[in-house]
Amino acid sequence: MHLNRAYTPPPSSRPPVGRPFELRSNIPDGTLHHVTPLTPVHFLLRAALVRPDKLAIVHPEQGYHFTYAQWAARVLSLAFALREVPGWRNGDRVAILSPNVPLIADAHFGVLAAGGVCTPLNFRNSPKEIEFILQHADVRVVLVDHAVAHLVPPNLPSTITVVVSLDSGGQRKDDAYEAFLMRGHVAWQNAQQYAGGARDWALLTQPADELVTCALCYTSGTTGRPKGVEYSFRGAYLSALGNVIESNLTGDSVYLWVLPMFHCCGWTFPWAVTAGMGTHYMLRQVDYAQIWDALLHGGVTHYAGAPTVQLGVVNAPQAKRLDHAVRVLVAASAPTATLLARMEGLQLYPVHVYGLTETYGPSTRRFAEAAWQTLDLDARSRLQARQGHAMVTSDETRVVRRTEETQTDTVLEDVQRDGQEVGEIVMRGNMTLKGYYRDPDATAQATRGGWFHTGDLAVRHPGGEVQILDRGKDVIISGGENISSVMVEQELATHPWVNEMAVVARVHPQWGEVVHAFVLLSPEGERALAGKDPTAATAALAQTLEAHCRQHMSKFAVPKTYTIVTELPKTSTGKIQKKVLRERIARL
Template identity: 55%
Template sequence: MTLPPSIPHNYTPLTPVSFLLRAALIAPDSPAIVHPERGVKLTYSQWAARTLSLTFGILGTQGWRTGERVAVIAPNCPMILELHTAILAAGGIITPINIRNTPAEIAYILKHSGSRLIFCDSEYQHLLRSNESSSPSAQIIISNDSGGRDDSDPYEHFLDAGHRIWAEAEQAGEKSSMGQLKRGWELIDHPANENAPAALCYTSGTTGRPKGVLTTHRGAYLAAISNAFEAGLGAESVYLWVLPAFHACGWTFPWAVNAAFAAHYILRKVDNDQIWSALLQGGTTHYAGAPTVQIGIVNHGRAERLPRTIRVAVAASAPTSALLSQMEKLNLLPVHVYGLTESYGPVSRRYPHRSWADLSTDDRARLMARQGHGFLTADEVRVCRVPPEDADPQSVALEDVRRDGKEMGEIVMRGNIVMQEYYNDAEATRKTFRDGWFCTGDLAVRHPGGEIQIADRKKDLYISGGENVSSLMVETELSSHPAVLECAVVARKDPKWQEVGHAFVVLRPDHRASEKELQEHCRKHMSKFAVPKFVDLVAELPKNATGKLQKNVLRERVAKLAESAADRQAKSKL
C-alpha cells in the first residue's frame, strides 16, 4: 500500500490490512487457506492477489465512498476472511452479521448500519428480505463458496471484475514518489487515519435491539497482535475455525493468523466429526470456542489423546474441573480468556504458574476460573463498586473494590482495545462510559494477586430472601457433580423468597441423577438460600451460533412456569 505524502517519516498508521501483505512478502509459499469441504488450498501470495482483486471490486462499485459499511452474511469460509482485509483496504467498514439471526433482525441491522453493499453466502440467501433488508440501491453479491471452481458463482465474477480494474490501474501507468510504476498493492492507498472505523459488529440483542459496536484500524491491529501473542501462534501454526468469524470479527483472528504467517483451516459449521478430522489429520494447533463447544468435542465418539498439544482459547465461563480433566487427557490445553464484542473479543486471560503442576485437577480448575490480567496490548481492567440503585451512575466516581477475592464490583475497562462508540447511538454510548471507562455490566471480585474473577452478569445476580445469589457460582458447584454435563441457572419469582434459583441440567451420557440428588449435592457446597428450588433435567440448553448460552430463553420459560404456578395457587384458594 502507498502512504500519503503527508505522513511523517517516523509514523505509519496502524491497520490490520498490513498483516496479509507482510505474510505474502515474507512467506509467499506458506499455506494461508485450507478449506477441505471445497477442496480449496491457497498460499499467501495467491490469497493476497485474490484479496487485492476483491479490494478493487469493492472500490469499483457504483457510488463507493470511504466509510461505507459493507455487510457480510456468511459462515466460516474464505469469503468472510478475505473481506476482513479487502473492505478495510478499500476504506470501508466491515459489518459481519450473525447467520443465526432472523430475517427481521438482519433487516434491522442492515437498515441501522446503512449497508449498501452486501456479501451473502448462498446457503443463507433466504435471510435477506428484498423489501426490508436494505435500501433499494443496495448491491447484493452472492457467493457459492466455490473457490473459483463454479463458473456461475457471482462472487467469483465480482473478483474477476475487480481483477480487470486492477489491470487497468496498472496500465494507467501511475508512478510512485520514487518515479517507479505502481504495481499490485502499491495501487491501494494506505489508511491515513489509524483511528478511522474498521468494523461494525452488532451485539446479540438478547435484552433489546442489538447495538452496533464501532471499532478502529488501530484497535484491530493491536488486538490481533495480542491474540497472536497470547495464543502462541507462529509460522507453523494451523488455526482451526470453530469460532464463527462473524462473532466480534472472530476475536480478530482473521488478522492475527495472518500476522503469524499461520494457516486458516476452515469449517463452515461446528461439526464434531469434522473437528476431530482436523485435529487428527489436519495439523491443527489452535482453535477457540466456548465451554459448551468443548463439551461436545471431548465427548465425541472419535475423541482420543492427540500426539501434540493443541492450545484452545476458552471464553465465557471457565472449564469445570471435570471438563478440564477431559481436555488434559486429550492433550487439549485450555487458555481461559475474557472479553466482549466491545473489547474486540478477549481482553484478559489467566496466566498459569509453574506451581500449578503439583495441584489436583479440581484445584487447578478453580485457579483457572479466574479471568486474570490484561492482554499484551490492553490496560489492566478495574473492578469498581456499583453505585446505589437510586444514584445517577454518571455522578458517582469510580471506586475500586478491595483486593480480597470477596467484595463484588463491576468490571470497567479502557485502553487500546476498547470500542470507539456505539454506532448512531450517542445515548447508549454515554450511559456505558463513566469517567472515561467502559462499564461492562459484568460483576467480579479482585484477588490479592490482582487477577479478576467473574462473579456474574448484573442481570444474572438475583436476590433470594434478601441474600445475593450468583447464578454463575451455583452453576460452578452444580457442574462439579460427576453426572452433570452442563447446566444453567436463572432466577424465578417466588411468593415467599422474592426470587429462587431454577436450574436446567444436561446429564452426561450413561449417567443418572435425580433432581433431589442434585439439590443435595448443592447443599453440601453452598448456603441453603442459594440451592436451586427447581431443577429440570433437559436434553440440551438453548445456545446461539457462537455456542453462548441463551439465558433469555430460559428466563422466558421460567416466567411462564411461575405465572402458571401462581394461577393454580390462586384458583386453589377460591
Template identity: 55%
Template sequence: MQTYTPPPSSQPPTNGRFGLRLSVPSSTPHYLTPLTPVSYLLRAALIAPKKDALVHPEKGVRFSYEQWAARCLSLTFAIKSTPGWKKGDRVAIIAPNTPMILEAHFGILAAGGIDTPLNIRNNEREIAYVLEHSGARIILVDHEFAHLVPKQLAPHITVILSHDSGGRQGVDADPYEKFLQAGREAWERAENAEAQRWGARAKRGWELIDAPPDENDPCCLCYTSGTTGRPKGVLTSHRGSYLAATANAFEAQLNSDSVYLWVLPAFHAAGWTFPWAVTAAIGTQHVLRRVDNDQIWDAFLNHGVTHYCGAPTVNIGLVNHPKAKRLPRLVRVAVAASAPTADLLAKLERLNFAVVHTYGMTETYGPITKRYPERTWSSLSVEERAKLMSHQGHGFLVVDEVRVVKSTSPGTNSSNERDLIDVARDGKEIGEIITRGNLAMLEYYNDKEATRKTVINGWLHTGDLAVRHADGSIQIQDRAKDIIISGGENVSSLMVEDTLASHPEVLECCVVARPDEKWGEIGHAFVVLKSGRGDQTRSEELRQYLRARISKFAVPQVFEFVDALPKTSTGKVQKHVLRQQVKSGSKAKL
C-alpha cells in the first residue's frame, strides 16, 4: 500500500493530551458507568494508539487507532454541529463497506443520535420509505449510491456525499471529508472555550462528549428486509450493542492479532455489531467495498485475514475460485442463513477454514447462538460433523437460554409466561424459537402493533420453527411461513433442501410451496447444478435420491433448474421471490 497521510480531521492532537474517555455526570454512582460500544474505540486508542485500526487497500487508506479515534470524534462534532440537531435524531447511512459506515457506527452514537444504516440493495422506492419512516435528519451517502437518495427532500434534511477518498485528493474535493474537517474545527473551538473557562482542569478530546445518560437509550435503528411486507425498524440500545459486541468478540475468538475481513455488509444489523467487536478486541478491520472473490482471496493470501462472516452461498463461490488454496494460517468463518453442507464443509476445512454455524436476526443484534463443537467430533467423518453442525446450537455468552416452545393459547397475547410450554428434547417435536434478555430489541420503531405481535409473554418470538435435541441444542426446521402443507402433512422445506444439497451434483437449491388442486400444496425445487443445465433425466435422478432418504410425501414434485437463486445482500435466498414466481403461474418445464 502506498504511503498515506490522513487529513487533519483524522490526526490526534499534537498540542496536548488526547482525552480518551467519555464524561459521566458527577451524580452517577462510582460503581456505574453507562455501557456504550463507543467506549471500545477509546480503550483501543489508549492501549494501542499506533496499531492499525482500519485498512482500505482499494483506496490506499489506513488509520491507526489514535487516528481513527480522532476521525470519529471529528464526525461526532460534525453531526452535533448540524443546524437543528438534537439528541435522538436519526442519521441514515447509504453505503457499502467503507470507512464511513464503520466510523458512523461510532460517531452517530457519540453524538447522541440513532444510527440508521440502510440496505444498498433496496431500490429508490424502498429507500424513500425507510427514510420517511425513520425521519432521518442527516443522510450520509456514498457516491456510488447517490441515486438512491430521493430528489425531493424536506429542507431540514442534510445530505453529505462521500467519495470514499480518505482525504487523498484534498478536503474540498470530498464533501464528507469537508464535513469531518468542519467537525474537527468545532472540536478545537470547544477545547479552546473549555481552556478559557477551566484552565488546567479543562476537558480535552473525547472528554467533551457525554456518555449516554441511560445505557438503555436507543442507539441503532436497523430495518428488516421486508420480505413479508413493509420493512420494520428494529430499535436497539447502547447496552445491548455493547453486550452483543462483547459476545461476538468472545465467541469469534477475536484478539489483538485478528484481522477481520468485511464480507458481511456493515449495514446489516449494524454489521452484526462486528465494528464494535473487532474494536473491543483491538483487532484490525480490512475493508472491501464489494464482495469480489478475487479481492477476498488476495486479502486471505496477502493481508493476514483471520476472521470473516459469510453465508453458505458466499463460501461456495470462495472455495471454487481459481485462487483457492490451503492457507498458512487458520481463518475462522461464521456461517449463518443456513448450515454448510458436508461438501462445502469439507472444502472449507481443506483450505484451513474453521467454520462456526451461528443463528440470529436483526431483532437480536445479529447472531445469538452457535453450534459449540465437542472433542468427540474429531473422530467423526465430515458428513457426520456437517449433520451435527446443522444445529443452531446454544445461546452466546450474555444471552439467556434460547427456548423452543409450544403455546397452550395459540394466537393470544397472554401476559402469563406459564402459557409457554417447552417442547420435548427429542429432536422431533416442533415449536417456535423464543428469546429474551440482553440481546433482544427494544421494540419496532413507531409500530406498536408489530411489537405486540412479536413480544409475547415477556419473550421475543422469532417465527422460526425448530426442534430441541437431548443435549439442549436447537435446530431450525423452517420458518412458519415456509412449511409446505401437502395432503395434510407438514413438510419442512429446510429439511428437503438440506437433503437435496447433499447430492454431489447440486450446488445450491431452494424448495417452496406450489399450489396444487389435489394436495393443496406440493414442493417446487429450484436447483443450481455444479455443471450444466438439468433435464428430465436429472430431475428423476434427484427425485429418486430424495425418495431413498426422506418420506415420499416430502419429495418435491417439481424440479426447476436455474442458473442462480435470488439472494439478499447477506446471501440469504429470497424465498418470497420464488414463491411469488410460482404463484404467478409461471410454468416449470421439468
C-alpha cells in the first residue's frame, strides 16, 4: 500500500498522549439502560477503540494517511470547530463540496457528532443548481475542496461560514481547513477544563432521538427542482450495517473510493467501511490508471461503480488478472454476459444492487445461487440482471398493481409472482427516506399507503425477486403495445458489436412511437464497420442488430432506427440521460 512513512499528522489529528483516549460519547439523560439511540458515529469510536493503529484512511495522491485513533481525533476536532461557529445550533446544515478526499469522509462523522446535518453536494452540478440547494437547505457552513471552490456563490450571506480545504492533511500552513480543525482542537482541549472530569468524546452527547435527520441528500433534479431527501440516524446506521453484511466488509477490507461520496452519502459506505473497521482508499477522480494501480498494489478488495465505470476498468491498458478477488458493487444495470466474462477473468466479481437516493442508495441485492455455476455466461448474466431481494436491514421489496386509481389509493395489491404482470416497486422500513425536506406534499404523494413509491416498473418472479422493466416515463408505446426500454437494451447489450447503448421512443406516423437505439460501438463493432461511410455503417449495424433482436423479442419491440454515437450523455453518477436523447431524436 502506498504510504508516506515520513508523514506526521497535525496536532488536530493526534489522540491524547500518556492517557487513554476517551471514545465513549455521553449518553443523553433519561436514556433507558436497554436502549441506545443509534448513530453511525459509534462505528468510528468502536474502530478507534478496537483497532486504534489500523489504517483508516489512505490518500496516496497527497501523501498522507490516518489510523483510526488519529481519525477519531481529527473528527472530534472538526465537531468542536463546527460547534464554535457563531450561532451554531443542533440541526444546522453543513454543505460539503468535495471529490473523494478525506475532507468529505471527515464530514460524514464530524457533522453528525456536532449535532448538524451532513449535506453533501454534487460538485458536477451547475453553480445555479448549487446556489438553489444552499438556499433551500438554509446551510450554515460550507466545507469545500479547493478544486471546486469556484462553485461556491460569491454573494452568500455573511451568516454562512465557508471553509476551503487545500487537501494537505496539515502539510501546508495556509490550509484554511486545517486551521479550522486546529481551532476545534483548541476548543476540545479547553472544554476539558470545565467538564468535571469528562474528556475527549465524552464532552459530546449522542442524539437523544435516532429518528431525527442526520443527512440531507439532494436528488439530481432531472424531472424538476432537486429534492432534499432526509436520512435519519437510525436509517444511516442500519443501511451501513446492511452494506457491511451484503458486501462482506471486514477489518481486512480495503475500499477504493470510485463511487462519488456525495452520491447518497456514498451509498452509506463511509459509515459501512468504518463499521467493518476496513481501510478507506481515497481517489480524487475516476482515473483508470490510478484505479489499476490501487487494484494491483494497494490491496483493494472492494469498490462500487456504474456499468460505464466497469467498461472503463476492463478496457484500461493496465488491466490484468489480479492475484486476489475484488467485490464490485454495480448499480443502474447489471453487467452483460460479455462484460461479466471480462470482469471475472480479471478477478473482479460484480454484485448487482439496486436503490435510489430515497433508499440510502442500494437497498436490494441480487443473491447468487449455486445452480448458476452450471449455466453458460449468457444465461447467468440474464439471471444476475434481476434486481433481487431487499437487503437484510430493510423490509421486503414489493411490486404492486399500478392503475389510475392506485395513484391516490392507499390500498396496495401485489402483482402475481409470475415474471409477467407489471407493477410498481414500493419499499418501506429502515432504509427508506424520512421525507423530502420542506416539501410535505411531495412526501405525502411518494409515501401514500405507508410505502415509498419508486416509479420503477417491474415484475416479480416466482422466487420473490424483483426485476425492473423500466421507469414509467421511459416505457415506449408502439401500436398500443408497451415496450420496456430496459429489456430492449439488455438484448442489444448481448451483441459483441455493442459497447454501450440506450433506447428511447421516436415518433412514428403509423405506430405512434417506435424504438430508436443510440449505440456506442465496441472495438469489434468498430472493426466490422471500418471503411464504411456513416450512412452505410448505420445501415449495416441496423441489419445486424435487427437480426439479433428478432431471435429474442417480439417484432414490435425491435429497434426500427439507429444512431451510432461516440459517447452517451450521462449524469455525474453515470446514469444515461434519456431526456437529452429524447430531445436529440425529436430534432432528427
